[in-house]
Amino acid sequence: xxxxxxxxxxxxxxxxxxxxxxxxxxxxxxxxxxxxxxxxxxxxxxxxxxxxxxxxxxxxxxxxxxxxxxxxxxxxxxxxxxxxxxxxxxxxxxxxxxxxxxxxxxxxxxxxxxxxxxxxxxxxxxxxxxxxxxxxxxx
Amino acid sequence: xxxxxxxxxxxxxxxxxxxxxxxxxxxxxxxxxxxxxxxxxxxxxxxxxxxxxxxxxxxxxxxxxxxxxxxxxxxxxxxxxxxxxxxxxxxxxxxxxxxxxxxxxxxxxxxxxxxxxxxxxxxxxxxxxxxxxxxxxxxxxxxxxxxxxxxxxxxxxxxxxxxxxxxxxxxxxxxxxxxxxxxxxxxxxxxxxxxxxxxxxxxxxxxxxxxxxxxxxxxxxxxxxxxxxxxxxxxxxxxxxxxxxxxxxxxxxxxxxxxxxxxxxxxxxxxxxxxxxxxxxxxxxxxxxxxxxxxxxxxxxxxxxxxxxxxxxxxxxxxxxxxxxxxxxxxxxxxxxxxxxxxxxxxxxxxxxxxxxxxxxxxxxxxxxxxxxxxxxxxxxxxxxxxxxxxx
Numbered sequence: 001x002x003x004x005x006x007x008x009x010x011x012x013x014x015x016x017x018x019x020x021x022x023x024x025x026x027x028x029x030x031x032x033x034x035x036x037x038x039x040x041x042x043x044x045x046x047x048x049x050x051x052x053x054x055x056x057x058x059x060x061x062x063x064x065x066x067x068x069x070x071x072x073x074x075x076x077x078x079x080x081x082x083x084x085x086x087x088x089x090x091x092x093x094x095x096x097x098x099x100x101x102x103x104x105x106x107x108x109x110x111x112x113x114x115x116x117x118x119x120x121x122x123x124x125x126x127x128x129x130x131x132x133x134x135x136x137x138x139x
Numbered sequence: 140x141x142x143x144x145x146x147x148x149x150x151x152x153x154x155x156x157x158x159x160x161x162x163x164x165x166x167x168x169x170x171x172x173x174x175x176x177x178x179x180x181x182x183x184x185x186x187x188x189x190x191x192x193x194x195x196x197x198x199x200x201x202x203x204x205x206x207x208x209x210x211x212x213x214x215x216x217x218x219x220x221x222x223x224x225x226x227x228x229x230x231x232x233x234x235x236x237x238x239x240x241x242x243x244x245x246x247x248x249x250x251x252x253x254x255x256x257x258x259x260x261x262x263x264x265x266x267x268x269x270x271x272x273x274x275x276x277x278x279x280x281x282x283x284x285x286x287x288x289x290x291x292x293x294x295x296x297x298x299x300x301x302x303x304x305x306x307x308x309x310x311x312x313x314x315x316x317x318x319x320x321x322x323x324x325x326x327x328x329x330x331x332x333x334x335x336x337x338x339x340x341x342x343x344x345x346x347x348x349x350x351x352x353x354x355x356x357x358x359x360x361x362x363x364x365x366x367x368x369x370x371x372x373x374x375x376x377x378x379x380x381x382x383x384x385x386x387x388x389x390x391x392x393x394x395x396x397x398x399x400x401x402x403x404x405x406x407x408x409x410x411x412x413x414x415x416x417x418x419x420x421x422x423x424x425x426x427x428x429x430x431x432x433x434x435x436x437x438x439x440x441x442x443x444x445x446x447x448x449x450x451x452x453x454x455x456x457x458x459x460x461x462x463x464x465x466x467x468x469x470x471x472x473x474x475x476x477x478x479x480x481x482x483x484x485x486x487x488x489x490x491x492x493x494x495x496x497x498x499x500x501x502x503x504x505x506x507x508x509x510x511x512x513x514x515x516x517x518x519x520x521x522x523x524x525x526x527x528x529x530x531x
Contacts, residue, residue: 003447011447014517032520033468035480037521039522057519059439059443060447062441
Protein backbone atom coordinates (compact mmCIF):
# COMPACT_ATOMS: atom_id res chain seq x y z
CA UNK A 1 0.00 0.00 0.00
CA UNK A 2 1.37 3.33 -1.05
CA UNK A 3 1.29 5.35 2.17
CA UNK A 4 3.17 8.63 2.45
CA UNK A 5 5.84 9.14 5.14
CA UNK A 6 3.49 11.08 7.45
CA UNK A 7 0.96 8.24 7.43
CA UNK A 8 3.65 5.63 8.00
CA UNK A 9 5.14 7.65 10.84
CA UNK A 10 1.77 7.86 12.59
CA UNK A 11 1.16 4.16 11.95
CA UNK A 12 4.52 3.07 13.35
CA UNK A 13 4.44 5.54 16.26
CA UNK A 14 0.79 6.26 16.98
CA UNK A 15 0.07 9.11 19.45
CA UNK A 16 -2.44 8.91 22.32
CA UNK A 17 -2.82 5.13 22.34
CA UNK A 18 -4.65 3.59 25.26
CA UNK A 19 -7.67 3.89 27.45
CA UNK A 20 -8.46 6.87 29.66
CA UNK A 21 -9.62 6.03 33.13
CA UNK A 22 -12.84 7.81 34.06
CA UNK A 23 -13.30 9.09 30.54
CA UNK A 24 -16.15 11.59 30.15
CA UNK A 25 -17.07 10.27 26.73
CA UNK A 26 -16.35 7.00 24.90
CA UNK A 27 -17.28 6.30 21.31
CA UNK A 28 -16.81 3.11 19.28
CA UNK A 29 -17.47 2.97 15.54
CA UNK A 30 -16.82 0.61 12.62
CA UNK A 31 -17.17 -3.12 12.40
CA UNK A 32 -15.04 -6.26 12.14
CA UNK A 33 -16.52 -7.12 8.74
CA UNK A 34 -14.77 -4.39 6.80
CA UNK A 35 -11.76 -4.58 9.03
CA UNK A 36 -11.74 -1.52 11.23
CA UNK A 37 -13.07 -0.56 14.62
CA UNK A 38 -12.05 2.64 16.39
CA UNK A 39 -12.70 3.61 20.00
CA UNK A 40 -12.07 7.13 21.29
CA UNK A 41 -11.86 8.21 24.93
CA UNK A 42 -12.36 11.88 25.86
CA UNK A 43 -11.61 13.76 29.05
CA UNK A 44 -13.49 17.05 28.96
CA UNK A 45 -13.24 19.95 31.41
CA UNK A 46 -15.06 23.28 30.93
CA UNK A 47 -15.93 22.38 27.31
CA UNK A 48 -12.26 21.67 26.53
CA UNK A 49 -10.87 18.27 25.49
CA UNK A 50 -8.12 18.12 28.10
CA UNK A 51 -7.12 14.55 27.19
CA UNK A 52 -7.89 12.04 24.48
CA UNK A 53 -6.85 8.51 23.66
CA UNK A 54 -7.79 5.77 21.21
CA UNK A 55 -7.69 2.08 20.42
CA UNK A 56 -8.04 0.93 16.81
CA UNK A 57 -8.41 -2.41 15.08
CA UNK A 58 -7.64 -1.78 11.45
CA UNK A 59 -5.25 -1.18 8.61
CA UNK A 60 -2.39 1.30 8.43
CA UNK A 61 -4.71 4.11 7.34
CA UNK A 62 -7.15 3.42 10.18
CA UNK A 63 -4.39 3.57 12.79
CA UNK A 64 -2.78 6.67 11.28
CA UNK A 65 -6.07 8.58 11.00
CA UNK A 66 -6.93 7.65 14.59
CA UNK A 67 -3.58 8.93 15.77
CA UNK A 68 -3.83 12.17 13.76
CA UNK A 69 -7.45 12.81 14.75
CA UNK A 70 -6.62 12.58 18.45
CA UNK A 71 -3.70 14.98 17.95
CA UNK A 72 -5.97 17.46 16.16
CA UNK A 73 -8.60 17.60 18.91
CA UNK A 74 -6.39 17.58 21.98
CA UNK A 75 -6.73 20.84 23.93
CA UNK A 76 -9.51 22.08 21.66
CA UNK A 77 -12.94 23.34 22.68
CA UNK A 78 -16.00 21.28 21.79
CA UNK A 79 -16.93 23.87 19.17
CA UNK A 80 -13.47 23.53 17.62
CA UNK A 81 -13.64 19.72 17.76
CA UNK A 82 -16.90 19.88 15.84
CA UNK A 83 -15.01 21.66 13.03
CA UNK A 84 -12.59 18.72 12.64
CA UNK A 85 -13.80 16.61 9.73
CA UNK A 86 -12.39 13.67 7.81
CA UNK A 87 -11.03 16.24 5.35
CA UNK A 88 -9.10 17.98 8.15
CA UNK A 89 -7.59 14.65 9.15
CA UNK A 90 -6.79 13.72 5.53
CA UNK A 91 -5.07 17.06 4.94
CA UNK A 92 -3.07 16.77 8.15
CA UNK A 93 -1.85 13.36 6.97
CA UNK A 94 -0.91 14.79 3.53
CA UNK A 95 -3.51 12.49 2.00
CA UNK A 96 -4.30 8.78 1.79
CA UNK A 97 -4.45 6.38 -1.16
CA UNK A 98 -7.89 6.65 -2.85
CA UNK A 99 -9.07 3.23 -1.65
CA UNK A 100 -8.25 4.21 1.94
CA UNK A 101 -9.99 7.58 2.19
CA UNK A 102 -13.01 5.99 3.82
CA UNK A 103 -10.79 5.25 6.84
CA UNK A 104 -10.63 8.97 7.63
CA UNK A 105 -14.42 9.01 8.00
CA UNK A 106 -14.01 6.44 10.74
CA UNK A 107 -11.87 8.82 12.80
CA UNK A 108 -14.38 11.66 12.43
CA UNK A 109 -17.22 9.29 13.36
CA UNK A 110 -15.38 7.95 16.41
CA UNK A 111 -14.66 11.43 17.78
CA UNK A 112 -18.30 12.43 17.29
CA UNK A 113 -19.54 9.20 18.87
CA UNK A 114 -17.43 9.97 21.94
CA UNK A 115 -18.80 13.54 22.02
CA UNK A 116 -22.35 12.15 21.74
CA UNK A 117 -21.67 9.84 24.68
CA UNK A 118 -20.37 12.83 26.67
CA UNK A 119 -23.43 14.91 25.77
CA UNK A 120 -25.78 12.10 26.75
CA UNK A 121 -24.05 11.66 30.10
CA UNK A 122 -24.11 15.41 30.76
CA UNK A 123 -27.65 15.83 29.51
CA UNK A 124 -26.56 18.55 27.12
CA UNK A 125 -27.06 19.22 23.43
CA UNK A 126 -24.05 19.88 21.21
CA UNK A 127 -24.97 22.03 18.23
CA UNK A 128 -24.80 20.03 14.97
CA UNK A 129 -23.98 16.70 16.64
CA UNK A 130 -25.93 13.70 15.44
CA UNK A 131 -26.23 10.27 17.08
CA UNK A 132 -23.49 7.84 16.03
CA UNK A 133 -24.24 5.10 13.49
CA UNK A 134 -25.15 1.68 14.84
CA UNK A 135 -22.10 -0.58 15.32
CA UNK A 136 -23.42 -3.24 12.93
CA UNK A 137 -23.72 -0.83 10.04
CA UNK A 138 -20.95 0.00 7.68
CA UNK A 139 -19.38 3.35 8.30
CA UNK B 140 15.14 -9.43 2.66
CA UNK B 141 12.88 -12.18 3.92
CA UNK B 142 10.72 -13.16 0.94
CA UNK B 143 7.79 -15.29 2.07
CA UNK B 144 5.34 -14.56 -0.74
CA UNK B 145 6.31 -17.20 -3.30
CA UNK B 146 2.65 -17.93 -4.10
CA UNK B 147 2.32 -14.35 -5.37
CA UNK B 148 5.35 -14.79 -7.59
CA UNK B 149 8.68 -16.52 -7.31
CA UNK B 150 12.22 -15.29 -7.97
CA UNK B 151 13.49 -16.19 -11.44
CA UNK B 152 16.21 -18.81 -11.54
CA UNK B 153 19.51 -17.56 -13.01
CA UNK B 154 19.52 -20.48 -15.49
CA UNK B 155 16.07 -19.38 -16.67
CA UNK B 156 17.28 -15.86 -17.28
CA UNK B 157 20.30 -17.21 -19.18
CA UNK B 158 18.11 -19.47 -21.33
CA UNK B 159 15.82 -16.57 -22.23
CA UNK B 160 18.48 -13.99 -23.15
CA UNK B 161 19.33 -15.28 -26.66
CA UNK B 162 15.63 -15.05 -27.58
CA UNK B 163 15.51 -11.41 -26.55
CA UNK B 164 18.67 -10.63 -28.49
CA UNK B 165 20.18 -12.50 -31.43
CA UNK B 166 17.28 -14.95 -31.89
CA UNK B 167 14.69 -12.22 -32.20
CA UNK B 168 13.09 -13.55 -35.41
CA UNK B 169 9.38 -14.06 -35.78
CA UNK B 170 8.85 -17.80 -35.45
CA UNK B 171 6.21 -17.68 -38.20
CA UNK B 172 8.70 -16.40 -40.80
CA UNK B 173 10.01 -18.81 -43.42
CA UNK B 174 13.75 -18.03 -43.46
CA UNK B 175 16.18 -20.27 -41.63
CA UNK B 176 17.05 -18.03 -38.62
CA UNK B 177 13.33 -17.93 -37.83
CA UNK B 178 13.03 -21.70 -38.09
CA UNK B 179 15.53 -21.98 -35.25
CA UNK B 180 13.22 -19.87 -33.12
CA UNK B 181 10.26 -22.01 -34.16
CA UNK B 182 12.24 -25.09 -33.12
CA UNK B 183 12.80 -23.64 -29.64
CA UNK B 184 9.03 -23.26 -29.20
CA UNK B 185 8.36 -26.77 -30.52
CA UNK B 186 11.02 -28.30 -28.27
CA UNK B 187 9.55 -26.57 -25.22
CA UNK B 188 6.05 -27.68 -26.11
CA UNK B 189 7.27 -31.28 -26.48
CA UNK B 190 9.07 -31.14 -23.15
CA UNK B 191 6.06 -29.70 -21.29
CA UNK B 192 3.70 -32.28 -22.80
CA UNK B 193 6.05 -35.11 -21.80
CA UNK B 194 6.64 -33.72 -18.33
CA UNK B 195 2.91 -33.48 -17.60
CA UNK B 196 1.91 -36.77 -19.21
CA UNK B 197 0.04 -35.45 -22.26
CA UNK B 198 0.60 -34.90 -25.97
CA UNK B 199 2.50 -31.76 -27.00
CA UNK B 200 -0.38 -30.93 -29.35
CA UNK B 201 -2.55 -30.38 -26.32
CA UNK B 202 -0.29 -27.67 -24.88
CA UNK B 203 -1.15 -24.08 -25.84
CA UNK B 204 0.94 -21.10 -24.77
CA UNK B 205 -0.93 -18.16 -23.26
CA UNK B 206 -0.02 -15.02 -21.32
CA UNK B 207 -0.57 -16.82 -18.01
CA UNK B 208 -3.08 -18.22 -15.56
CA UNK B 209 -5.70 -15.51 -15.89
CA UNK B 210 -5.85 -15.77 -19.68
CA UNK B 211 -6.01 -19.57 -19.52
CA UNK B 212 -8.82 -19.42 -16.95
CA UNK B 213 -10.76 -16.87 -19.00
CA UNK B 214 -10.22 -18.92 -22.15
CA UNK B 215 -11.44 -22.15 -20.56
CA UNK B 216 -14.69 -20.60 -19.43
CA UNK B 217 -15.52 -18.17 -22.21
CA UNK B 218 -14.23 -20.45 -24.98
CA UNK B 219 -16.24 -23.41 -23.70
CA UNK B 220 -19.45 -21.49 -23.04
CA UNK B 221 -19.34 -19.87 -26.44
CA UNK B 222 -19.19 -23.26 -28.13
CA UNK B 223 -21.42 -25.17 -25.70
CA UNK B 224 -24.41 -26.98 -27.17
CA UNK B 225 -25.75 -28.59 -23.97
CA UNK B 226 -26.74 -25.36 -22.26
CA UNK B 227 -25.26 -22.44 -20.38
CA UNK B 228 -24.88 -23.78 -16.85
CA UNK B 229 -21.47 -23.66 -15.16
CA UNK B 230 -20.41 -25.43 -11.98
CA UNK B 231 -17.48 -24.00 -10.03
CA UNK B 232 -16.53 -23.54 -6.39
CA UNK B 233 -16.92 -20.61 -4.01
CA UNK B 234 -13.16 -20.63 -3.34
CA UNK B 235 -11.88 -20.17 -6.89
CA UNK B 236 -9.38 -17.54 -7.96
CA UNK B 237 -10.93 -14.31 -9.24
CA UNK B 238 -9.66 -15.31 -12.70
CA UNK B 239 -12.50 -17.83 -12.64
CA UNK B 240 -15.05 -16.21 -10.34
CA UNK B 241 -15.21 -12.83 -12.04
CA UNK B 242 -15.61 -14.42 -15.48
CA UNK B 243 -18.50 -16.44 -14.05
CA UNK B 244 -20.05 -13.32 -12.48
CA UNK B 245 -19.75 -11.56 -15.83
CA UNK B 246 -21.38 -14.46 -17.69
CA UNK B 247 -24.18 -14.63 -15.13
CA UNK B 248 -25.19 -11.16 -16.29
CA UNK B 249 -25.21 -12.46 -19.84
CA UNK B 250 -27.55 -15.41 -19.67
CA UNK B 251 -25.42 -18.06 -17.98
CA UNK B 252 -26.36 -19.80 -14.77
CA UNK B 253 -23.61 -20.62 -12.28
CA UNK B 254 -23.60 -23.03 -9.34
CA UNK B 255 -20.94 -22.23 -6.73
CA UNK B 256 -20.08 -25.37 -4.78
CA UNK B 257 -19.51 -24.80 -1.07
CA UNK B 258 -16.23 -25.66 0.56
CA UNK B 259 -15.83 -27.11 4.04
CA UNK B 260 -13.90 -25.64 6.96
CA UNK B 261 -10.58 -26.74 5.43
CA UNK B 262 -11.45 -25.51 1.95
CA UNK B 263 -12.39 -28.84 0.35
CA UNK B 264 -15.12 -29.22 -2.26
CA UNK B 265 -17.22 -32.34 -1.68
CA UNK B 266 -17.17 -34.47 -4.84
CA UNK B 267 -20.71 -35.66 -4.11
CA UNK B 268 -21.88 -32.04 -4.14
CA UNK B 269 -20.51 -31.83 -7.67
CA UNK B 270 -22.40 -34.98 -8.67
CA UNK B 271 -25.62 -33.41 -7.39
CA UNK B 272 -24.96 -30.06 -9.09
CA UNK B 273 -24.48 -31.47 -12.60
CA UNK B 274 -27.45 -31.01 -14.94
CA UNK B 275 -28.32 -31.86 -18.50
CA UNK B 276 -27.55 -28.27 -19.45
CA UNK B 277 -24.22 -28.07 -17.60
CA UNK B 278 -21.62 -26.88 -20.09
CA UNK B 279 -18.52 -26.83 -17.89
CA UNK B 280 -17.11 -27.64 -14.48
CA UNK B 281 -14.16 -25.61 -13.20
CA UNK B 282 -12.59 -26.40 -9.82
CA UNK B 283 -9.06 -25.38 -8.89
CA UNK B 284 -6.41 -27.99 -8.15
CA UNK B 285 -4.80 -26.13 -5.24
CA UNK B 286 -6.12 -23.03 -3.53
CA UNK B 287 -3.94 -19.93 -3.77
CA UNK B 288 -4.81 -18.58 -0.32
CA UNK B 289 -4.97 -21.63 1.94
CA UNK B 290 -3.21 -24.28 -0.20
CA UNK B 291 -5.98 -26.88 0.00
CA UNK B 292 -5.49 -29.58 -2.67
CA UNK B 293 -8.83 -30.69 -4.14
CA UNK B 294 -9.77 -34.26 -5.11
CA UNK B 295 -9.67 -33.28 -8.81
CA UNK B 296 -9.30 -36.80 -10.27
CA UNK B 297 -12.43 -37.92 -8.44
CA UNK B 298 -14.41 -34.85 -9.53
CA UNK B 299 -13.17 -35.04 -13.15
CA UNK B 300 -14.37 -38.65 -13.31
CA UNK B 301 -17.83 -37.64 -12.06
CA UNK B 302 -18.02 -34.95 -14.75
CA UNK B 303 -16.69 -37.32 -17.43
CA UNK B 304 -19.44 -39.83 -16.70
CA UNK B 305 -21.99 -37.10 -17.33
CA UNK B 306 -20.17 -35.93 -20.46
CA UNK B 307 -19.35 -32.49 -19.01
CA UNK B 308 -15.94 -30.93 -19.77
CA UNK B 309 -13.80 -30.34 -16.68
CA UNK B 310 -11.32 -27.49 -16.26
CA UNK B 311 -8.91 -27.04 -13.39
CA UNK B 312 -6.87 -23.98 -12.44
CA UNK B 313 -3.52 -25.52 -11.53
CA UNK B 314 -1.60 -22.24 -11.22
CA UNK B 315 -0.54 -22.94 -7.62
CA UNK B 316 0.01 -26.65 -8.20
CA UNK B 317 2.30 -27.07 -11.22
CA UNK B 318 5.90 -27.16 -10.03
CA UNK B 319 4.79 -27.66 -6.42
CA UNK B 320 3.18 -31.09 -6.38
CA UNK B 321 3.57 -33.99 -8.86
CA UNK B 322 1.10 -33.64 -11.73
CA UNK B 323 0.20 -36.02 -14.51
CA UNK B 324 -2.64 -34.43 -16.44
CA UNK B 325 -3.74 -37.74 -18.05
CA UNK B 326 -4.09 -39.32 -14.63
CA UNK B 327 -6.02 -36.30 -13.35
CA UNK B 328 -8.46 -36.91 -16.20
CA UNK B 329 -9.27 -33.23 -16.78
CA UNK B 330 -10.13 -31.74 -20.17
CA UNK B 331 -8.50 -28.37 -19.57
CA UNK B 332 -5.83 -27.13 -17.16
CA UNK B 333 -4.29 -23.67 -16.60
CA UNK B 334 -0.91 -22.77 -15.22
CA UNK B 335 1.58 -19.94 -15.12
CA UNK B 336 5.39 -19.92 -15.28
CA UNK B 337 6.17 -17.25 -12.69
CA UNK B 338 4.85 -19.38 -9.84
CA UNK B 339 7.77 -21.81 -10.26
CA UNK B 340 10.80 -19.66 -11.03
CA UNK B 341 9.88 -18.75 -14.60
CA UNK B 342 9.12 -15.36 -16.16
CA UNK B 343 5.85 -13.42 -15.82
CA UNK B 344 3.49 -13.08 -18.76
CA UNK B 345 3.67 -16.69 -19.96
CA UNK B 346 1.58 -19.71 -19.13
CA UNK B 347 -0.15 -22.73 -20.52
CA UNK B 348 -3.61 -23.90 -21.29
CA UNK B 349 -3.82 -27.65 -21.71
CA UNK B 350 -6.77 -28.66 -23.90
CA UNK B 351 -7.44 -32.35 -24.31
CA UNK B 352 -7.82 -33.33 -27.94
CA UNK B 353 -11.46 -33.11 -29.01
CA UNK B 354 -12.56 -30.72 -26.26
CA UNK B 355 -14.92 -28.17 -27.80
CA UNK B 356 -13.51 -24.71 -27.06
CA UNK B 357 -13.41 -21.56 -29.16
CA UNK B 358 -10.33 -19.33 -29.20
CA UNK B 359 -10.27 -16.30 -26.97
CA UNK B 360 -7.95 -14.45 -29.36
CA UNK B 361 -8.59 -14.54 -33.09
CA UNK B 362 -6.06 -13.58 -35.75
CA UNK B 363 -2.95 -15.35 -36.95
CA UNK B 364 -2.38 -19.09 -37.17
CA UNK B 365 -0.19 -19.31 -34.07
CA UNK B 366 -0.89 -22.16 -31.61
CA UNK B 367 -2.70 -24.03 -34.38
CA UNK B 368 -5.09 -21.09 -34.77
CA UNK B 369 -6.36 -21.53 -31.22
CA UNK B 370 -4.47 -18.60 -29.74
CA UNK B 371 -3.51 -15.89 -32.20
CA UNK B 372 -0.64 -13.50 -31.56
CA UNK B 373 3.11 -13.60 -32.09
CA UNK B 374 4.57 -15.96 -29.55
CA UNK B 375 6.35 -14.78 -26.39
CA UNK B 376 9.38 -16.79 -27.41
CA UNK B 377 11.72 -15.84 -24.57
CA UNK B 378 8.87 -16.47 -22.11
CA UNK B 379 8.15 -19.89 -23.57
CA UNK B 380 11.81 -20.91 -23.44
CA UNK B 381 12.13 -19.54 -19.89
CA UNK B 382 9.04 -21.41 -18.76
CA UNK B 383 10.40 -24.66 -20.17
CA UNK B 384 13.73 -24.19 -18.41
CA UNK B 385 12.03 -23.29 -15.12
CA UNK B 386 9.76 -26.33 -15.30
CA UNK B 387 12.72 -28.60 -16.08
CA UNK B 388 14.71 -27.42 -13.06
CA UNK B 389 11.66 -27.42 -10.79
CA UNK B 390 10.59 -30.95 -11.70
CA UNK B 391 14.13 -32.29 -11.21
CA UNK B 392 14.17 -30.89 -7.70
CA UNK B 393 10.52 -31.62 -6.90
CA UNK B 394 10.82 -34.96 -5.05
CA UNK B 395 13.32 -33.56 -2.54
CA UNK B 396 11.77 -30.09 -2.44
CA UNK B 397 8.32 -31.40 -1.50
CA UNK B 398 9.77 -33.09 1.57
CA UNK B 399 12.02 -30.17 2.50
CA UNK B 400 9.48 -27.38 2.00
CA UNK B 401 6.65 -29.33 3.69
CA UNK B 402 8.86 -29.75 6.74
CA UNK B 403 9.60 -26.00 6.77
CA UNK B 404 5.89 -25.28 6.45
CA UNK B 405 5.01 -27.55 9.35
CA UNK B 406 7.78 -26.02 11.43
CA UNK B 407 6.52 -22.49 10.78
CA UNK B 408 2.91 -23.46 11.56
CA UNK B 409 3.98 -25.13 14.81
CA UNK B 410 6.13 -22.13 15.84
CA UNK B 411 3.36 -19.62 15.21
CA UNK B 412 0.68 -21.62 17.01
CA UNK B 413 3.00 -22.26 19.96
CA UNK B 414 4.47 -18.77 20.32
CA UNK B 415 1.47 -16.57 19.55
CA UNK B 416 -1.82 -17.05 21.42
CA UNK B 417 -5.28 -16.57 19.85
CA UNK B 418 -4.01 -17.79 16.50
CA UNK B 419 -5.44 -20.41 14.20
CA UNK B 420 -4.39 -22.24 11.04
CA UNK B 421 -6.60 -21.79 7.99
CA UNK B 422 -6.80 -24.80 5.66
CA UNK B 423 -5.83 -28.45 5.69
CA UNK B 424 -2.79 -30.24 7.10
CA UNK B 425 -0.33 -32.80 5.71
CA UNK B 426 -0.21 -33.79 2.05
CA UNK B 427 -3.60 -32.21 1.33
CA UNK B 428 -1.95 -28.82 1.74
CA UNK B 429 0.51 -27.24 -0.69
CA UNK B 430 4.06 -27.78 0.61
CA UNK B 431 4.85 -24.04 0.84
CA UNK B 432 1.54 -22.64 2.11
CA UNK B 433 1.05 -21.28 5.63
CA UNK B 434 -2.13 -19.28 6.31
CA UNK B 435 -2.84 -18.20 9.84
CA UNK B 436 -5.31 -15.83 11.46
CA UNK B 437 -4.27 -13.60 14.32
CA UNK B 438 -7.34 -12.72 16.32
CA UNK B 439 -8.04 -9.08 17.33
CA UNK B 440 -5.75 -7.57 14.69
CA UNK B 441 -5.97 -6.67 11.01
CA UNK B 442 -3.79 -8.21 8.32
CA UNK B 443 -2.61 -5.15 6.46
CA UNK B 444 -1.22 -3.68 9.67
CA UNK B 445 0.77 -6.84 10.25
CA UNK B 446 2.14 -6.69 6.70
CA UNK B 447 3.19 -3.04 7.12
CA UNK B 448 5.19 -3.81 10.24
CA UNK B 449 6.75 -6.89 8.61
CA UNK B 450 7.57 -4.80 5.53
CA UNK B 451 9.34 -2.16 7.64
CA UNK B 452 11.64 -5.00 8.71
CA UNK B 453 12.19 -6.40 5.25
CA UNK B 454 9.70 -9.25 5.32
CA UNK B 455 7.21 -9.84 2.47
CA UNK B 456 3.96 -11.74 2.95
CA UNK B 457 0.28 -11.30 2.02
CA UNK B 458 -3.12 -11.04 3.66
CA UNK B 459 -6.78 -11.90 3.19
CA UNK B 460 -7.97 -8.75 4.94
CA UNK B 461 -10.64 -6.49 3.47
CA UNK B 462 -8.47 -3.40 3.86
CA UNK B 463 -5.56 -4.70 1.84
CA UNK B 464 -7.70 -5.19 -1.24
CA UNK B 465 -9.43 -1.86 -0.87
CA UNK B 466 -12.75 -3.67 -0.67
CA UNK B 467 -14.97 -3.82 2.37
CA UNK B 468 -15.11 -7.62 2.36
CA UNK B 469 -12.43 -9.94 3.66
CA UNK B 470 -11.16 -12.88 1.54
CA UNK B 471 -13.94 -14.76 -0.25
CA UNK B 472 -11.99 -17.98 0.25
CA UNK B 473 -11.79 -17.66 4.04
CA UNK B 474 -15.39 -16.49 4.17
CA UNK B 475 -16.50 -19.52 2.10
CA UNK B 476 -14.66 -21.74 4.60
CA UNK B 477 -16.90 -20.34 7.35
CA UNK B 478 -14.17 -18.26 8.98
CA UNK B 479 -15.55 -15.19 10.76
CA UNK B 480 -14.94 -11.74 9.25
CA UNK B 481 -12.79 -10.80 12.24
CA UNK B 482 -10.52 -13.84 11.81
CA UNK B 483 -10.47 -13.46 8.01
CA UNK B 484 -9.35 -9.85 8.40
CA UNK B 485 -6.48 -11.07 10.57
CA UNK B 486 -5.28 -13.70 8.09
CA UNK B 487 -1.71 -13.70 6.84
CA UNK B 488 -0.32 -15.98 4.15
CA UNK B 489 3.34 -16.93 4.20
CA UNK B 490 4.32 -18.92 1.12
CA UNK B 491 7.66 -20.69 1.17
CA UNK B 492 9.78 -21.53 -1.85
CA UNK B 493 13.03 -22.95 -3.12
CA UNK B 494 15.09 -20.09 -1.67
CA UNK B 495 13.76 -20.38 1.91
CA UNK B 496 15.50 -22.20 4.74
CA UNK B 497 14.95 -22.93 8.41
CA UNK B 498 16.81 -19.72 9.29
CA UNK B 499 14.01 -17.78 7.61
CA UNK B 500 11.50 -19.33 10.00
CA UNK B 501 13.46 -18.11 13.02
CA UNK B 502 14.04 -14.70 11.45
CA UNK B 503 10.32 -14.34 10.79
CA UNK B 504 9.36 -15.33 14.33
CA UNK B 505 11.71 -12.64 15.67
CA UNK B 506 9.66 -9.93 13.99
CA UNK B 507 6.21 -11.54 13.79
CA UNK B 508 5.65 -12.06 17.50
CA UNK B 509 6.38 -8.43 18.54
CA UNK B 510 4.35 -7.16 15.57
CA UNK B 511 1.28 -9.08 16.69
CA UNK B 512 1.78 -8.00 20.30
CA UNK B 513 2.13 -4.35 19.31
CA UNK B 514 -1.06 -4.40 17.26
CA UNK B 515 -3.01 -6.19 19.98
CA UNK B 516 -2.05 -3.43 22.41
CA UNK B 517 -3.71 -1.05 19.94
CA UNK B 518 -6.83 -3.15 19.47
CA UNK B 519 -10.19 -2.34 21.12
CA UNK B 520 -11.28 -5.90 20.28
CA UNK B 521 -8.44 -7.28 22.41
CA UNK B 522 -9.49 -4.96 25.25
CA UNK B 523 -13.06 -6.23 25.01
CA UNK B 524 -11.81 -9.81 25.06
CA UNK B 525 -9.64 -9.23 28.14
CA UNK B 526 -12.52 -7.54 29.98
CA UNK B 527 -14.99 -10.28 29.12
CA UNK B 528 -12.61 -13.02 30.20
CA UNK B 529 -11.31 -11.45 33.39
CA UNK B 530 -10.86 -14.09 36.07
CA UNK B 531 -12.08 -16.93 33.86
